[in-house]
Amino acid sequence: EPEVTQTPSHQVTQMGQEVILRCVPISNHLYFYWYRQILGQKVEFLVSFYNNEISEKSEIFDDQFSVERPDGSNFTLKIRSTKLEDSAMYFCASSQTGYEQFFGPGTRLTVL
């Protein structure tokens, strides 16, 4: 069964460094999303992406964040200058129709 994959599973970085989180959505899906979950808290929407552009972004998704679909298969989330409060689990999701979102296993980001 096709699934969303994410790499790396765990990323440790120093405050102020740039990180890129990678996702490979399910191949025939058209809608892509990033969510995050701070430890022990609920899952929060970051950004949605369709037709090679951002559909919507939350207030969390400030100028430090960006997304790309560079090659038609990968979907990346970049954080330019990480802060301590960016430490969280980041989930990528994809959807064919927009109804049902399939989530990847997540990348745990730890900012020191």
Place this chain on the structure above:
Amino acid sequence: AQSVAQPEDQVNVAEGNPLTVKCTYSVSGNPYLFWYVQYPNRGLQFLLKYITGDNLVKGSYGFEAEFNKSQTSFHLKKPSALVSDSALYFCAVRVLSYNTDKLIFGTGTRLQVFP
């Protein structure tokens, strides 16, 4: 504002007993409702959804959920709990408009099934 509430942080149930995990929602328009499960150190796994039609929705692993429009609820149920059902359960609602398409999640309910 669109929102989802899961009033219980934790639900404890004995194996073999029925379980219910509660969810209420507040949305404008028709709700698209979902349940996801998260096992330790794993991602979110889709369990079931309500889009339209029959109010009783059947999903994976023997779970079902009942959509109740008058009570704005979408409680997750299973007739006979298993120890392996122990996990974190999230209710979510899809918010859709001309410039919005996202899931809003509840705070999660930890289900503990005791042998």
